[in-house]
Amino acid sequence: MTSPDRARLTIDLDALACNRAVLAAEAPGAEIAAVVKSDGYGLGAGPVARHLHAEGTRSFFVARVAEGEALRTELAGRDATIYVLDGLVAGTAGRLAAAALTPVIATLAQAKVAMDLSAKPGGLEVALQVDTGMNRQGLSLAESRTLIAAPGYPGNLRIVLIMSHLGSATDPHEARNIEQLARFHEAIALFPGVRTSLAASAGAFLGADYRHDMIRAGISLFGGGPEERPDPRLKAVATLTAPILDIRALQICDRVGYGSGFTADRPMRIALVAAGYTDGIIRAAMGRGQAWVAGALRPLLAVNMDLLVIDLGEGQAEVGDPVELLGPHALLDDVATAAGTVAHEILIRLSTRAERTFVGASI
Numbered sequence: 492m493t494s495p496d497r498a499r500l501t502i503d504l505d506a507l508a509c510n511r512a513v514l515a516a517e518a519p520g521a522e523i524a525a526v527v528k529s530d531g532y533g534l535g536a537g538p539v540a541r542h543l544h545a546e547g548t549r550s551f552f553v554a555r556v557a558e559g560e561a562l563r564t565e566l567a568g569r570d571a572t573i574y575v576l577d578g579l580v581a582g583t584a585g586r587l588a589a590a591a592l593t594p595v596i597a598t599l600a601q602a603k604v605a606m607d608l609s610a611k612p613g614g615l616e617v618a619l620q621v622d623t624g625m626n627r628q629g630l631s632l633a634e635s636r637t638l639i640a641a642p643g644y645p646g647n648l649r650i651v652l653i654m655s656h657l658g659s660a661t662d663p664h665e666a667r668n669i670e671q672l673a674r675f676h677e678a679i680a681l682f683p684g685v686r687t688s689l690a691a692s693a694g695a696f697l698g699a700d701y702r703h704d705m706i707r708a709g710i711s712l713f714g715g716g717p718e719e720r721p722d723p724r725l726k727a728v729a730t731l732t733a734p735i736l737d738i739r740a741l742q743i744c745d746r747v748g749y750g751s752g753f754t755a756d757r758p759m760r761i762a763l764v765a766a767g768y769t770d771g772i773i774r775a776a777m778g779r780g781q782a783w784v785a786g787a788l789r790p791l792l793a794v795n796m797d798l799l800v801i802d803l804g805e806g807q808a809e810v811g812d813p814v815e816l817l818g819p820h821a822l823l824d825d826v827a828t829a830a831g832t833v834a835h836e837i838l839i840r841l842s843t844r845a846e847r848t849f850v851g852a853s854i
């Protein structure tokens with residue numbers, strides 16, 4: 492219910508569609524798949540995925556089986572491939588099959604299970620992740636060779652996608668990108684004819700060599716820049732605002748909030764805002780972050796559980812006015828940098844206390 496003291500999270504689906512178009516233009520010829528793990532980066536996997544589906548997205552990635560099951564329900568009646576990045580975790584094969592989810596095989600042990608399962612009538616469709624130097628999920632080159640040399644390979648195992656993940660794509664000058672690309676070429680040569688995917692959002696901006704058949708786009712769909720700083724081509728999808736509860740005057744040496752907080756070094760005006768770390772404003776942004784109010788970005792002096800204190804400066808604001816904590820002025824990547832984290836974490840921390848509204852095209 493609309494309440495004047497609540498933070499508001501507005502999710503702009505038109506901006507989401509624009510960002511998808513930016514990625515498509517950046518990677519011509521590649522399919523733009525949508526990564527909607529962690530409830531669509533905290534913005535709502537269902538509405539986000541349905542809107543992207545209407546824009547032409549047919550491949551989606553989640554991390555957990557339960558996320559895949561929920562997404563399958565959200566996309567009921569729509570033609571969509573849902574990949575589960577955790578792969579074939581023991582005990583989940585039945586659930587993966589029931590929800591028609593495609594596991595992304597992440598270890599050699601999982602690949603062996605997949606081979607066994609594929610013996611049943613109808614076979615088994617999987618994606619395969621290869622590790623090219625991130626040392627997270629995926630079969631090494633040696634393990635990939637072991638798999639293709641296994642007796643009975645491929646049998647009824649249908650590998651529909653070979654993918655890998657870049658560890659340093661946000662830095663286009665990192666030699667690690669080139670090393671991973673070279674290893675990826677070695678790996679995909681072992682699986683001729685299978686579609687390939689190396690790039691997530693940042694990788695899509697590394698040039699033609701990194702595009703392959705599919706981009707697995709997450710953060711850039713939601714406005715996060717490929718180099719962890721604002722990119723003017725991408726639009727803000729999430730806007731978080733909260734109202735001013737009070738405006739107060741401080742004298743020199745007045746202390747604000749808890750002990751570790753702020754001491755006024757001049758007479759100043761501060762705004763008390765109805766949001767806090769409960770709403771996903773990272774506490775570490777205290778003293779470093781900024782919020783947009785009265786036509787300017789102004790310093791965040793304190794971040795408490797339910798309250799923020801902002802230096803109003805000369806700004807003309809009134810009680811009840813909205814303060815933008817994230818959005819088209821308080822930019823996602825700047826908010827993340829000030830909090831010492833990445834854009835992904837800022838989005839997934841936006842809690843459900845805020846009143847959520849989706850704007851833009853109908854869903």
Ligand SMILES: *Cc1c(COP(=O)(O)O)cnc(C)c1O
Nearest residue numbers: 526656691692707708709710711
């Ligand atoms: C999360 C993830 C992505 C999406 O990454 P972004 O940086 O958000 O675009 C792509 N691929 C894999 C394997 C991931 O884990």
